[in-house]
Amino acid sequence: MPITPSAELATPRDTPLSPEGPPPPPRLAGAPRGPAAVAALVDDAMRTLALATTERGGPLPASTPHEVDAAVRDALAATGAAALPRLTGALTAGAADPAHPHCAAHLHCPPLAVAVAADTVASVLNQSLDSWDQSPAATAMETQLVAELADLVGYHGAGAGGVITSGGTESNLTALLLARDHALGAAGTDPGRHGVARAAGTARPRILCGAAAHFSVQRSAALLGLGEDAVVPVEVDAGHRMRVEDLRAALERVRADGDLPVAIVATAGTTDLGGIDPLPAIVRLAREFDVWLHVDAAYGGGLLFSRRLRHLLTGIEGAQSIGMDLHKLGWQPVAAGVLLTRERALFAPLSRSVDYLNPTDDEESGYPSLLGYSLRTTRRADVFKIAVTLRTLGADGLGAMVEACHDLARSAAAQVTADPRLDLAQEPSLTTVVFRYRAGGDAEHGDRVNARLRRSLLEQGRAVVGRTRIEGRVWLKLTLLNPDTTPDDTAALLALVADAGDAEQARPQESR
């Protein structure tokens, strides 16, 4: 039952069956007739998507950015009923496909079918969590799921606070906002009202984190008016874990300088090496110095689903706030971030009464409001797919997937070690494998060869491997988030990388 645009435009309303024949398809997704129209459109689009994936063949298009741009421009010429299939074809043909075993660059997971279907339900119902009367059941569901996730991290669910976010960056920003206003508030001022200039006085607000923490910590400091240089980077070890003695020294320096420590941000799973900061020791220091501890577990939080691996996050419940992304080790379509606080009252700086959303007398009459938990106003029910996934697979089901990726990283690291053309940076901690092609020659030559071999694999549409820079040098990276990828797949991928390195070395100098 394809929708034709002329029929849509001619249908001012979802009309009942008439004796003249079947009515035209509805344009809106809502019931009674919209859901069947959505299902029919999705059915067609999924066929197109499957076909276009087969045609693409590899993990990404064998095209330059310029060629991808031109293909999209062509597809955007489609109009009417042709638009959905044509643009679906173009988006698929030009996708970097996280479901392909040779697409392993980023914390970019292949989503679960059941989570995608749940996401479609959320799109049709279009509930918005900024007021109860736009999301009665969704408000209840987010409240209950947040309590359950709080239990998972070891908070007492009933007293804990939390919210679904767009991801680790929003979780870090929100946590640091709460920490900023908590610290400055304790110092006797109200930064939310008066700003940090007046509020801070002469004490400089400071945020301490590992030198390998996510760049969103710096970005948040800039956004919050504290400035990037409010961030004090603490030395990390070779596995990118914060050195506790250096954290102590940094805290003492902040105190000696008369500065105001706003927060410590510990990382549970750095982006490159998957480093997990020593949480129990950091919790003790945070208590000793009376500083807000936020744990960025955007990547590592998924370990909590695994009975075998959750001990790696021991101590996490000692933090004031924790962020985790279920669009990483949780196999959700983006976005599925979570921010949790040990106590609900820690969200106080965001609380707000708005006449048109949560008037006081409505709240007193028992109508709850989640407005005071989020930086956003309109907010999609991303909680729904998370709830459906947790119930469909169970925590153990997700845990098995986490373990599969963790095991895969170990076997891939062994494959790197076994290949004389490749060099392993570190034994994997989570599900990444950082390595490089041994190019010989000087370090700059090695950097160039590795950067170019990666781009050559992209251009040829053969592989999407990650890259990063560690101690000044370019390294390559597999981020393994596909539980269906096998050791044979990673062996083939690593061979592609090594062969591309050989080819790069063999290319005449001027053509590089």
Add this chain to the structure above:
Amino acid sequence: MPITPSAELATPRDTPLSPEGPPPPPRLAGAPRGPAAVAALVDDAMRTLALATTERGGPLPASTPHEVDAAVRDALAATGAAALPRLTGALTAGAADPAHPHCAAHLHCPPLAVAVAADTVASVLNQSLDSWDQSPAATAMETQLVAELADLVGYHGAGAGGVITSGGTESNLTALLLARDHALGAAGTDPGRHGVARAAGTARPRILCGAAAHFSVQRSAALLGLGEDAVVPVEVDAGHRMRVEDLRAALERVRADGDLPVAIVATAGTTDLGGIDPLPAIVRLAREFDVWLHVDAAYGGGLLFSRRLRHLLTGIEGAQSIGMDLHKLGWQPVAAGVLLTRERALFAPLSRSVDYLNPTDDEESGYPSLLGYSLRTTRRADVFKIAVTLRTLGADGLGAMVEACHDLARSAAAQVTADPRLDLAQEPSLTTVVFRYRAGGDAEHGDRVNARLRRSLLEQGRAVVGRTRIEGRVWLKLTLLNPDTTPDDTAALLALVADAGDAEQARPQESR
């Protein structure tokens, strides 16, 4: 083809057809076999959704928040393959349904079927716009669509900047961040690096906006470290439009005080009355005082699709930045916000080079990066549904829907005027109708009756009407975003409201 959890968990990989019979359904959404599994799950879920909508009957559940909470708790007991249908049923039964003509409280639209189907495609492919190698075609599509939307507002698309956001709140926050760093940067400091305390010196940063501007302006000021009282509210007229002479006086006062004007935020469509600030005059003042002008057209931006109504936004192209939400007058599932800037370089404060996302040599080799346009890192391809919608319906198709809602508001206002039990606040400007039940007695009595009649309609599951406070008094509001709603529907809805007011008046005092 229902997915059973045991089958999912037992399937370590998407296996080919075997002679023993058909393979179990895949758990991942990706091709080759995932898309068909998604389509089958969506088909089932849409049947459940349609059925549960029929069972609900009204625009929201006839339940208290406590009862909704209990129903969701029950549904969350489902496990395995039962979870998706059971939770879909619960979310639908407990939904405030924007597709129902008696759900008319908020800027909460019923989405288009084709946009929902496109959103499903985006979920399956799960492209993330923070790097090209997670979203080749999606990066191209967002770039091209942003240029097109820039043309729509009157910017020169090729030189303009822009990004898809989670909504007006994120658009306002991002624009004010850019404006803050632009203004403080021009004053010789770098707030992104050093913070606003050191940067601002003695000059107090100020943001000027109409007194009826969205609360996210205050919230953004708090987040950005400027403080809510950095916001200077400018007097508005009875239609909630900024008084230009008062804006001039406020700018002169800021200048006289030695303060730093960071931005003027003009509103094109206030939440309650749909007031559109006088844009041409404000543009002239912004130029005269050399202040960044941001237009919050989250609500009113959709007028640009209508040839008949777009003149209401004349002058908007004189702003430095413009936000508009296609999940309001654009019929997208949340989120579909847009932030545009007149020049791409205005995004400079957000630009950033990250080793693992957009290394310099990759950018020099022609790989584009959208990282520097967004506050987020991982970012879903929300642009896809917007592109599909614009091509399926055309701007004129959306414009016809905007006009239908605009006309409907006028006819509903006439219905209010014709009913002696109701009082109209203002002739509608956009698609809202603000009114109240004439309760007689003193003003507090009227406020109580109107607040209670609204809650009684919610409790009975009969209607979702909005409420707000204007000049200290409680008013009710219809926000008409459903183009399929007819004057007969609004007449019935207004009769429900008036009858509920009568019932509230007749209730014995103690039972209220």
